[in-house]
Amino acid sequence: xxxxxxxxxxxxxxxxxxxxxxxxxxxxxxxxxxxxxxxxxxxxxxxxxxxxxxxxxxxxxxxxxxxxxxxxxxxxxxxxxxxxxxxxxxxxxxxxxxxxxxxxxxxxxxxxxxxxxxxxxxxxxxxxxxxxxxxxxxxxxxxxxxxxxxxxxxxxxxxxxxxxxxxxxxxxxxxxxxxxxxxxxxxxxxxxxxxxxxxxxxxxxxxxxxxxxxxxxxxxxxxxxxxxxxxxxxxxxxxx
Ligand SMILES: NC(=O)c1ccc[n+]([C@@H]2O[C@H](COP(=O)([O-])OP(=O)(O)OC[C@H]3O[C@@H](n4cnc5c(N)ncnc54)[C@H](OP(=O)(O)O)[C@@H]3O)[C@@H](O)[C@H]2O)c1
Numbered sequence: 723x724x725x726x727x728x729x730x731x732x733x734x735x736x737x738x739x740x741x742x743x744x745x746x747x748x749x750x751x752x753x754x755x756x757x758x759x760x761x762x763x764x765x766x767x768x769x770x771x772x773x774x775x776x777x778x779x780x781x782x783x784x785x786x787x788x789x790x791x792x793x794x795x796x797x798x799x800x801x802x803x804x805x806x807x808x809x810x811x812x813x814x815x816x817x818x819x820x821x822x823x824x825x826x827x828x829x830x831x832x833x834x835x836x837x838x839x840x841x842x843x844x845x846x847x848x849x850x851x852x853x854x855x856x857x858x859x860x861x862x863x864x865x866x867x868x869x870x871x872x873x874x875x876x877x878x879x880x881x882x883x884x885x886x887x888x889x890x891x892x893x894x895x896x897x898x899x900x901x902x903x904x905x906x907x908x909x910x911x912x913x914x915x916x917x918x919x920x921x922x923x924x925x926x927x928x929x930x931x932x933x934x935x936x937x938x939x940x941x942x943x944x945x946x947x948x949x950x951x952x953x954x955x956x957x958x959x960x961x962x
Contacts, residue, residue: 723943725850726796727751728788730778730835731805733765734758735904736854739930740802740937741771747938749800752791754778756805778805779826784834797846798839800941803832803876804854808906813867821868828872832879840887849892850941853880854933855952857900861960873898877952884950893949895940900956903927924957 727744731737732753741753754774755762762773772794776787792798806828809820836851843849858866859873877896884894901907901918907927910918919927936953939945954962 723748725749725799725848725941726792727800727802727941728754728791728798728839729802729804730754730831731756732771732802733762733773735906736899736902736930736933737802737804738765739934740804741765742769743931743934743938744800744802744941745769745771747942749941750795752795754787754791754805778803778831778835779823781830781834781837784831785838788835788838792842797842799843799846799848800850800852801835801839802852802854802937802941803835805831806854806856806873806906808866808869808909810865810869812865816868824868825872825875828869829875829879832876836883840883840892843892844887844890847891849887849890850945851880851883851892851894852937852940853877853894853896855880855896855898857898857954857956857960860898860952860954860962880952881950888949891946893940893945895945895948895950896952897933897936897940898952898954898956898962899928899933900954900959901927902930902933904930922957922959926957928955928957 727749729741732741733755745751776783855876856873862870880896
């Protein structure tokens with residue numbers, strides 16, 4: 723079953739592993755990114771997966787970007803809302819800008835990216851929408867009030883949208899990764915990172931490929947009965 727897949731933030735980190743795994747599963751994949759042209763060009767050269775640049779926090783840019791992807795590759799069957807950022811800091815020192823940047827990139831993006839594709843999915847009676855939320859949207863994390871709020875919002879989005887679209891053979895699911903070895907986690911102070919690893923029963927960071935494998939399952943025909951669910955892939959760090 724070859725389908726057309728779009729992975730936001732699909733050129734680096736977890737998203738890059740998802741893009742590669744979906745391509746290996748036989749899908750036609752497009753990967754979007756925000757601004758790191760060098761990483762995107764390297765990813766495209768290595769994988770042959772076409773890349774597209776726009777800001778997932780901007781609705782008009784998403785609508786235009788999706789129209790270009792659909793013109794180039796075809797109607798989107800599988801949407802992976804993966805792009806995300808952190809702007810960490812205690813709430814009592816948090817700026818409005820840090821709050822808003824995180825909410826627009828991690829939560830508003832779900833509206834911006836999903837609204838332009840949902841009508842087509844409903845008309846074609848097939849769709850797979852997968853949202854990369856976070857363990858910290860489930861358990862909360864000090865220093866991440868903005869991020870925890872956005873990622874918890876992602877889970878509510880998934881549960882409601884799944885109910886609206888189950889009768890159209892469209893599934894909507896969230897994955898909540900624990901700490902995965904990407905640039906986002908490398909940005910943490912080393913001491914804080916070691917404390918996190920000490921709290922992971924599996925005893926290590928996760929690998930991007932371990933999230934990608936779950937995406938491939940959820941995107942497949944065999945994933946049709948899983949919808950509105952939140953799949954934790956966190957090394958046992960948090961059991962909701
Ligand atoms: N790493 C973890 O431990 C972890 C744990 C739980 C959840 N997550 C979630 O998993 C997802 C991927 O994380 P990651 O660690 O792979 O991140 P990453 O390595 O920092 O990569 C982020 C990707 O998202 C893109 N992006 C960021 N802001 C964007 C915007 N406004 N518009 C379009 N694209 C944008 C980036 O594009 P550029 O390359 O152009 O910057 C990049 O491709 C995020 O939603 C994150 O919150 C990560």
